[in-house]
Amino acid sequence: MDTKKLDLNLLATLEVLLEEKNVSKAAARLHLSQPAVSTQLSRLRDLFNDQLLIPARRGMIPTAKALELRAPLRQALDHVRDTLTTHQSFEPEKADLTVMIASTDYLQSVIGLSIIEAIRKHAPGIKIGLRNLEPYRLDEQFMNGEVDLALMTQEEAPSELRTRHLYDEVYVLIGHKDHPLLSDSMSFEDYLSLKHIVVSLDGGNFLTPHDLALKELGYSRNVVLSVATFLIVPELVAKSNLVALVPKRLVNGRTDLKIVSPPMSSTGFSVGMVWHERTHNHSAHRWVRDVINQIMIA
Template sequence: MNTKRLDLNLLATLEALLEEQNVTRAAERLHLSQPAVSAQLNRLRDMFNDPLLIPAQRGMTPTTMALELLTPLRLALDQVRDTVTTHQHFDPLSANLSVTLACTDYLQTVIGLSLIQTLRQQAPNIRIAIRNLEPSRLETQMVRGEVDLALMTPDEAPPLLRTRHLYDEHYVLVGRKDHPQLTGDMTLEDYTLLEHAVVSLSGGGFFTPVDQALQALGHSRNVVLSVPSFLFIPELVAQSHLVALVPWRLVEKRTDLKIVKAPIVATGFPVGMVWHERNHGHSAHRWIREQIGNVLAD
């Protein structure tokens, strides 16, 4: 192969084609027309003397050579991107870009308003898109540039992504302000007799790790309601006889709730940032990570 006339744009097209395995989607991602991407694919086939992508019933199937090329190609292009962006001066006041942040609804509530206010003041032309976290798809989303940064438990992140610990969250027991049985000196028996609401992220579950711990101690609690999100809980317990275990930062500023320490050890969880190597050296992304770190530290 004659590398003297190598076109890096062709390699970027090859990366998009191998990741999307569809000419139309690759064209949309590259902001090119479909005929232009098809023409570039023909040039790539000549360059590598291989079909690279073979038409299939749905999209295209990469050849063995194409699969072997994907990882080193991705690493090489990421290095080029980092080289171009690492030494660029970043001015928040004049920066104009969009950043996509993925996190759970709990973290959207905890960080959302503070982060938006910080960015509006310091970088008014940066746009933040917040989307729901999909852990099973996160690495693919970051490779494709669909997600730039995620807030989640770092231990649950795909191993090839970068992580940074932010803080450790803990659970508290909450109920309405005048709940007569909700006190700081409850016994374990008092706790189990309360009417509990629990969060089942998958939906419909009534048995959680807390119930598993209680079972090991020979106890069970009175779970009467299961909801799919922590965001339902504060309003539910504020207007009922229910109690619930929730992350402390979700309710720390609520004045209409009674907040006490549960009479059992409720496992907490760490919260951190997760990002792809391609964004690691980018000056704007570095700045945004620092702002998120500062907001959560405060």
Template sequence: MDNKRLDLNLLATLEALLEEQNVTRAAARLHLSQPAVSAQLSRLRDMFNDPLLIPAHRGMMPTTKALELLTPLRIALDQVRETLITHQHFEPAQASLTITIACTDYLQAVIGLAVMNELRRQAPGIRIAIRSLEPPRLEAQMARGEVDLALMTPEEAPKVLRIRPLYDENYVLVGCWNHSQLSEEMTIEEYVQLEHVIVSLSGGDFSTQVDQVLQTLGYRRNVVLSTSSFLFVPEIVAHSRFVALVPRRLVAQRSDLKVVESPIKSLGFKVGMVWHERNHGHSAHRWVREQIARIVGCVSK
């Protein structure tokens, strides 16, 4: 390889081709025409003396050499991008920036509005995209720059991503405001006899981790409704005789619900902030992370 003729644009094209494994999608990502990307792929093949990508049933498949190149290529290009960006001092009031945040519906409801309002107040030129959290795809989405930041349970995050804990959440039992069977002194025997709504994030399940805990204790609760979102649950129980376990912060401002402690102790989860190494040193992204940590700290108290 003649290093004197090295073209960084070609390496950026190679990164896009290896990640997308499709010339058309790579061209769209690079804002180039398909013929231009095909011509660059031909030059890359000559440069590395390898086909790099070969036709497959759907799109293209990387060769062994291409797979070996991908990780060091990403690292090298990220370092170049970082060099071009991080020397600039970030000024929120003058910044023009788009941030994509992935999180669950619960977190959108509990802290989403506060985060969006405060970031926009300090940085009027910022644009914020909120998208649904997809843990199995998160690492790839962050590597491709499709997601900049995720708010989620840290235990569910891919190990290669950076994590910052934010707060601990616990579950409370809720029902309509005049539900006579809800009380702080409720026993597990009384609890399991009620009609329960549960949240199945995958959809359609009538059993959760709570039911596994109950089973070890010799109990089985009466689950009558399964929904895929926490956001609907407060409305459902407010207008029925159903009850549900929900995160405390989700119903903190609801005066139309009766809220009692769960008879099953130690039910809860952690919430954290997750990001990719490629964004770790970026001054704007670092500022956004610090602001979110501060905002969430105030909201979650």
């Protein structure tokens, strides 16, 4: 490759094309005309001696060479961006970037809106993308720039990622507000006999860590329903005689539910921020992490 022909703007265009896989969408993001992006794509093809993106029925498909380039290209451009921003004082009100945050639906529900409001109050040009957490793909997503920050249990994060503790969560037992057996003084036997809902993120599993702990002690509870998300559990419980163990923050302020401590304590979990080295020193991403940390401390 003749590096004299190298144009940083071309590489920035390639980065966006690989993300959008569509010339029109890439042009909109880059604030360029479609013919201008098509011309840049032609120059990129000459530069790398590869088609890079092949027209398909919907959008474009990256070639094997393009897929190989995606991660190192993103890292190289991130280093350039970090170098520029590190030597500038960060001004939130002038920031213009997108931050992709991965988390469970529970966390999107309990703190997602607070994060969005706090960030956009001071930095209206920052766009927040919330996406579902995929723990098994997280390392790859960080490397490819699909995710900038994850909110999750720190112990489940890949060891090479950076983390910061946010808060500790506990479980409470919920039922409809007039449930006759639900109380802080209920017996252990009554607790086991209640009709329980459990949450299995993979779907269809009736044994949670709490049930495994009960099993080791020689007990089992009456589990009648398994669902794939915490978000529908309060509504199911409010309209039936079913009960469920749920994170306390999920039901704070609910007046249509009876909320008690379970007779057998259920191990809670910690929530933290997780991020990759590529954004560690980036001033805008540092600011976003600090804002989230302040929200949780307040």
